[in-house]
Amino acid sequence: LVITHDHDLDYQLVRTILRREHVPYCGMIGSKTKKVRFLKRLQHEGLTGKQLSRLTCPIGISGIKGKEPEIIAASVAAQLLQIIGETDEH
Structure with missing residues (x-):
């Protein structure tokens, strides 16, 4: 998960994560x-469609309302559990 207050740092982290083929998920x-x-x-820097498809933004389960930190945290945790479950099935 990429969660900072600096868009440039977010970009650098996302780029690094997506270049690592063994990382199935990058949430921002x-x-x-x-x-x-x-x-x-x-894409301009040459990342492939497959690499780019691993980026999830916004993070969390869609349809959950609220911007409070605890709601976002619960939504993101639920999304991560879904992803882990999908990965374990394959």
């Missing part, structure tokens, strides 16, 4: 707009 806190901007930059 942020908006859909932020994701689109990052994907364009990452």
Whole structure:
């Protein structure tokens, strides 16, 4: 999970994570707009569609309302449990 207050640091971390093929998931806190901007930059730097598809942003289960830290944390934890379950099935 990438959760910082610095967009440049977020970008550097996401780029590094996505380049590591053995990492099946990269979640980043942020908006859909932020994701689109990052994907364009990452694609320009040569990352593949397969690499880019591992980026999840915004993070958390869709449909859960609320921006309070505890709600976001519970939503992200639930999403991670889903991903772990899917990975274990394969």
